[in-house]
Amino acid sequence: MSYITFNAKFDVLAVILVGGIGKRLLPYTTLLPKTMLPLKNKPLLEYIINWLKRNKITSIILCVSYMYKIIKNYFKDGTKFGVNIQYAISQKRLSTAGQLKTAEKFVDDRFVCIYGDALYNFNLQNAINRHKHLKAFSTMCICKHKLNFDYGVINTKNDHVTSWIEKPTITRNINIGCIIFENSIFNFIPKQKSYAMNNLVNTILKMRKYVCSFMIDDDFYDIGNIKQYEYMCKIVK
DSSP states (O other): OOOOOTTSOOSOEEEEEEOOOOGGGTTGGGSSOGGGOEETTEEHHHHHHHHHHHTTOOEEEEEEOTTHHHHHHHHTTSGGGTSEEEEEEOSSOOHHHHHHHTTGGGOSSOEEEEESSEEEOSOHHHHHHHHHHHTOSEEEEEEEEEEEOSSOEEEEETTEEEEEEOSOEEEEEEEEEEEEEOGGGGGGSOTTSOOOHHHHHHHHHHTTOOEEEEEOOSOEEEOOSHHHHHHHHHHOO
């Protein structure tokens, strides 16, 4: 079986950010980077890679830092998993967009940036096709998230109470950690500096770049803390 090589012309590659320390997952991340934490018999990152394969993306850059040798020793060049993997290595913490910057030399076209601590089950190709159709500079994949208040919410104006809403549910659109970018996004990220993804997106919005959204209806599972990880360990098949 032959796979796409990095020298070949391909449409979209994926850049996965897997350099985080995972403080909220301690003590699990004492000996493993969070993206290598096991779910059933596979590390989290393997589920993400399999999802990308189902979406016809087999060229992957892993932006690594914390305990990266564990990741590299497991996935190597990706052949065993049906993909091609290269590694962008950082020796220091750079936050999300700062870590993305380390992949610049591997990217010469649009790409998908994915956080390495979540599971997805939506059609990524639909998001990419919409991004191309709209000629967007960036497309943020989002979903609706409900927040339940345990208290009555009191609205005021000029010290006057205007309404009392008892234990409301508020729905907001949230970032799920999957963003499509044109490769010129790297021009807006400083080198070797800690730089957050929200700062990057707000910067390009100020520059009047077209950032669109793609709402997903399928499940999105964040595995950023112990409670969420232990829950996923119970439900993942």
